[in-house]
Amino acid sequence: MKVSPILAVSLVTTLVRFSSAASIPTWRTSEAVNWEQSKSRKETKWCDDVLGCLVLNDDWYWAGRPFNVLPDPRSEINTRFLLHTREDNGENKDTFITADQATIDASTFDPSKPIKFIIHGFIDTGFSNWLMDMTRSLLNYGDYNVIRVDWGGGSLPMYYSAAANSRVVGLEVAYLVNFFIDIYGVDPANIHLLGHSLGSHASGYAGEKITGLGRITGLDPAGPYFTNAPSFIRIDNTDAIFVDIIHTDASSILSLGYGTEQAMGNVDFYPNSGHDQPGCSPIAIAIELITDLIDGIRDLVACSHQRAIFLFTDSLKEPCPYLARECIDYASFEMGRCATCGDDNSQCARMGIRADEYTHKDRVNVKMYLDTDGVPPYCYFHYQVVVDTAYPRNAEQWVKGNLRLWLYGDNGKFIEDVKLTKEHERFDHGQPKHFMMKSHTDLSRVFRLEVKWTYDASLLEPGSYCWLFFCNKSLYLQSIKISPMDYYPEENRLDHETTLCNAGKVTEIKSRHTKVLISDSVCVYTP
Structure with missing residues (x-):
């Protein structure tokens, strides 16, 4: 079930974004941003003294991206980083960090441990429930530095503006990661970016600026403005040593989705074909609306789009292997035609946290299929x-x-x-x-x-x-x-x-x- 963009924006903005006082972004007076008009009629620049410049030129204009704007001022996007570690002793607190050594030294950040960034997408904030749940699940699974990225000041409508703002989020993440590398000697191979929707592409923009970044996981990367775009506009397999994608709301000729069917990683997972997910029928969502208004509204707007988040989080909790198979298409998989992993095991990979165990990381756009249930535990x-x-x-x-x-x-x-x-x-x-x-x-x-x-x-x-x-x-x-x-x-x-x-x-x-x-x-x- 798909809802019109206008209704989607209204419902989510009203009932999800402001469901918690903590989710209301802090707005500041706009700082000076240099806007430069170049000789080309369409080429403009967004510049910041710390992050550098972003160019908007003819390369960004193509049939699938009808509206292009420069990002909002950095202060309005207001990207913030919230650190969580096991050393927090389970305290439910938000520790804000910046690329400042005194601030980081005063926190529980440990540069010897792997780092996981979680980046939300359109309309969400860093305080949305799913980021909190994923943070807790990651810390239960492994001894990590988990950093929630909040860019709620820039993720609001209009969508084309939020898509532009995701470029700045990528620069912000890259700046902090490179600070870790330069000041604390962090190994970039131990850094993992997890992005949902527009957050997937923000992760890709960050990866372009981080040499040797270990892994990016794209959780149903946003499709509108990105499907079939040049690789520099969207997440792609060159943005990290290993890029895995989970597609749950793919848009194709036959269906309308908020995600994309296009393979963009080293390995692309398509649970339940990557399109409409089980448990996302109007009847199932109507029941959820009765039992949980906020989550019910979220599912009404983007149930399948959100499912990639829950599948990844479930892989942190559920002992089921989430093993997917390479197959010519989903129909062939459903017919039982793709049981083998191959003599070299290249035709199988685990979806979720263990995807990086895939033994053939030199491969690109490998399509893997599996089925999941419509309710937790999802794994079959x-x-x-x-x-x-x-x-x-x-x-x-x-x-x-x-x-x-x-x-x-x-x-x-x-x-x-x-x-x-x-x-x-x-x-x-x-x-x-x-x-x-x-x-x-x-x-x-x-x-x-x-x-x-x-x-x-x-x-x-x-x-x-x-x-x-x-x-x-x-x-x-x-x-x-x-x-x-x-x-x-x-x-x-x-x-x-x-x-x-x-x-x-x-x-x-x-x-x-x-x-x-x-x-x-x-x-x-x-x-």
């Missing part, structure tokens, strides 16, 4: 299921119906009554058929499988229906292979893969009947 375990049918002489060439599975793992866990197929699923006897199943339960290695077949042809396809008494409605199986897809590396996945059958014999399942298959060394799988 994925299973490839390959149904290898047999074709005995008495079988029909093909039948239509559905399969339901009961699966039992060697770790004592089980998954009951899973509908594997869609309605009127066609099985061609003698041919394997791939599926992808998901669950919150990790079965380790499946050793027992109960399979129920229900013949259910489509009346809209008369040729598929058994009108005569002697028509054979049975499904014939040679075996079913179950591959838990979330075991990594590839050797580990293969160790948990199992093929189940009936002592190597062809198994006939009559309509509305159930048969038991077990893991057996005599099973033979023929792809």
